[in-house]
Amino acid sequence: MKRIIAVSIIALIALALVPQIHFAHAQAADEKSAKQYINLRAEVWNEFFRMTTAAFTVGAVVSGTMIWLVWRFRESHPKNKIPTRWEKLDDPTTGTYEKEGGH
Amino acid sequence: MVLELKKPRPVWQIMFSTHHTDVGLLYLVTGLAFLFMAGVLAMLIRTHLFFPGQNFLISDSVTFNRIFTVHGLTMLFLFALPVANGIGNYLVPIMVRYKDMAYPKLNAIAFWMNPIGGALLWLGFSDTSWVSYAPYSVIRAPGPAADMMIFGLKILGISSILSSVNFVVTILKCKHPDLPLRKVPLFAWSMLTVSLMTLVAMPSYAAALIMLLTDRLGVSGFFNPTAGGDPIAYLHLFWFTFHPEVYIFLLPAIGMMYELIPRFSRKPLYSQGSGVFAFVMLGMIGFASWGHHMYSTGMDFTTKVVFMIGTLAAVPASGMHVFNFLATMWGGRIKFAAPMLFSVGGIALFFSAGAGGVLNSAMPLDFISHGTYWVVGHMHLFLTGTIAFGFVGMVYYIFPFITGRMYNEKLAKIHFIMMLWGTVQVFFTQHLLGLEGMPRRVYDYPAEYSSWVQLNQIATVGAWILGGGFVAFLINLLYYSSKGKEANMDDPFGLGGKYYYPHTAKNPHHIGY
Numbered sequence: 001m002k003r004i005i006a007v008s009i010i011a012l013i014a015l016a017l018v019p020q021i022h023f024a025h026a027q028a029a030d031e032k033s034a035k036q037y038i039n040l041r042a043e044v045w046n047e048f049f050r051m052t053t054a055a056f057t058v059g060a061v062v063s064g065t066m067i068w069l070v071w072r073f074r075e076s077h078p079k080n081k082i083p084t085r086w087e088k089l090d091d092p093t094t095g096t097y098e099k100e101g102g103h
Numbered sequence: 104m105v106l107e108l109k110k111p112r113p114v115w116q117i118m119f120s121t122h123h124t125d126v127g128l129l130y131l132v133t134g135l136a137f138l139f140m141a142g143v144l145a146m147l148i149r150t151h152l153f154f155p156g157q158n159f160l161i162s163d164s165v166t167f168n169r170i171f172t173v174h175g176l177t178m179l180f181l182f183a184l185p186v187a188n189g190i191g192n193y194l195v196p197i198m199v200r201y202k203d204m205a206y207p208k209l210n211a212i213a214f215w216m217n218p219i220g221g222a223l224l225w226l227g228f229s230d231t232s233w234v235s236y237a238p239y240s241v242i243r244a245p246g247p248a249a250d251m252m253i254f255g256l257k258i259l260g261i262s263s264i265l266s267s268v269n270f271v272v273t274i275l276k277c278k279h280p281d282l283p284l285r286k287v288p289l290f291a292w293s294m295l296t297v298s299l300m301t302l303v304a305m306p307s308y309a310a311a312l313i314m315l316l317t318d319r320l321g322v323s324g325f326f327n328p329t330a331g332g333d334p335i336a337y338l339h340l341f342w343f344t345f346h347p348e349v350y351i352f353l354l355p356a357i358g359m360m361y362e363l364i365p366r367f368s369r370k371p372l373y374s375q376g377s378g379v380f381a382f383v384m385l386g387m388i389g390f391a392s393w394g395h396h397m398y399s400t401g402m403d404f405t406t407k408v409v410f411m412i413g414t415l416a417a418v419p420a421s422g423m424h425v426f427n428f429l430a431t432m433w434g435g436r437i438k439f440a441a442p443m444l445f446s447v448g449g450i451a452l453f454f455s456a457g458a459g460g461v462l463n464s465a466m467p468l469d470f471i472s473h474g475t476y477w478v479v480g481h482m483h484l485f486l487t488g489t490i491a492f493g494f495v496g497m498v499y500y501i502f503p504f505i506t507g508r509m510y511n512e513k514l515a516k517i518h519f520i521m522m523l524w525g526t527v528q529v530f531f532t533q534h535l536l537g538l539e540g541m542p543r544r545v546y547d548y549p550a551e552y553s554s555w556v557q558l559n560q561i562a563t564v565g566a567w568i569l570g571g572g573f574v575a576f577l578i579n580l581l582y583y584s585s586k587g588k589e590a591n592m593d594d595p596f597g598l599g600g601k602y603y604y605p606h607t608a609k610n611p612h613h614i615g616y
Contacts, residue, residue: 008426044467051465055458062454065429070447073368075436083599084436086370092600093365093372 130189175233227251293358356493368435445496452488477537525569
């Protein structure tokens with residue numbers, strides 16, 4: 001679990017940094033080509049495609065994880081026939097016995 | 104209708120009761136009734152847009168405007184808010200271990216304002232769109248309809264404030280002394296957050312409505328350009344309330360998922376603390392982004408950047424909720440009964456809607472999508488895809504506790520599949536329509552634009568599928584509340600464990616259960 005969290009954090013940082021590097025390059029290029037014509041429409045659509053790529057990448061990771069979770073941890077999965085350790089408790093949702101106060 | 108099978112009571116006893124479960128039930132029934140009424144209007148709109156150049160269903164553009172106005176107002180103010188309040192009324196006092204809401208009579212008064220406000224909105228049938236932007240709503244919007252809408256919204260706003268006061272006092276002042284605030288269940292936290300948000304946000308809209316009314320009466324000119332007023336001022340007042348209101352609609356649905364996902368995963372919530380933190384963060388960030396609705400109004404660059412960053416700040420907090428849900432499901436033994444299916448579907452669509460929102464908040468992209476069907480798709484993906492999914496899941500969950508009977512699980516699964524399919528087909532397609540340049544709130548469109556025709560037809564078929572899903576929901580609610588199998592009240596979903604909040608509510612002396 002910890003490894004997955006670490007990979008997710010690294011992936012998110014990378015996704016945040018990559019556009020910044022791109023913008024820095026673009027800014028440097030702008031300074032060199034000052035007074036040149038900029039096709040705003042093309043720039044905006046480029047921005048759109050970049051952001052959609054980032055959104056779809058994160059979306060694919062999250063959706064893929066969710067689909068796998070749904071498949072793997074469904075109660076009908078062969079590995080999921082045995083009750084979990086929380087199900088022995090009075091309240092599995094808080095992981096407590098009644099004497100400990102429940103919610 | 105048989106309510107509470109084991110202790111049946113006449114309906115009038117429930118109607119004039121101030122007990123929190125009865126008021127909650129009234130909120131739920133009226134909220135769901137308005138959902139179906141507004142759903143019929145949505146079907147009319149989408150069916151009308153199936154063919155360009157046709158007017159056999161809706162004869163003129165003014166009627167079309169009236170229909171989408173009342174559809175929007177009803178879904179937001181008469182379905183989303185009342186259902187959240189209904190579930191909140193049912194569960195919050197039990198969650199904080201108190202006998203009732205802090206002010207039971209005030210609670211009942213707040214509910215009874217809803218049918219009155221709803222009647223004004225429906226009898227007026229205004230054409231201003233739900234946002235009622237000036238100057239149209241000041242200068243041109245016809246007669247009593249717009250005024251009735253303003254009065255209706257005022258009444259609903261007062262109702263919201265009264266119920267918010269009640270929730271805040273119940274949670275903060277009436278909770279059991281042995282229960283620390285940080286351990287209060289996350290659904291109650293979501294209700295606390297949205298109640299505080301309502302108290303901060305609503306006065307701005309209340310002021311805007313009064314100014315709108317006095318402008319319409321001709322005694323002031325706040326938003327009337329011919330009298331020296333500024334219509335943009337209305338937009339600021341409106342969005343200062345209604346961007347936070349997006350979270351006010353959303354957070355209870357997230358709170359309901361926090362109730363359902365651990366229950367059906369049969370394991371503890373992954374992190375209570377991060378859930379509380381994310382609610383509080385969203386509650387504050389909700390106020391930092393109202394300007395992103397107004398990028399194209401001539402706002403200066405720095406202000407736009409501030410609002411852009413303010414909007415993007417919601418992403419980490421929303422991500423915390425999604426991560427919390429996934430981590431809770433991880434390692435569980437998940438039972439996919441209808442409430443869990445709707446919760447999982449809601450999370451998936453919440454993520455998709457959020458991704459669209461990130462694109463919206465980027466200034467240059469906002470100029471492309473502004474005023475197009477993209478916005479319609481985005482907003483509806485949140486409202487239907489997340490909020491309605493959360494609410495419907497919770498209604499299925501609470502159904503056996505209210506009626507004493509079980510709904511039909513197979514029909515509920517058909518409802519889920521049709522609702523998920525329909526939602527994706529309608530609202531993803533509307534995003535594409537927006538990118539194709541189709542403006543929103545149009546009565547007709549040129550038949551020569553073949554891509555618009557095709558996409559509109561795909562969206563309309565999706566809407567019919569979505570509507571079909573809600574027919575299954577209606578059958579489940581009406582038929583199985585009186586004819587369904589008797590529920591095992593100790594464990595209606597066969598999940599194990601002893602603590603079921605709603606069941607505890609059956610006992611009026613549930614304090615401390």
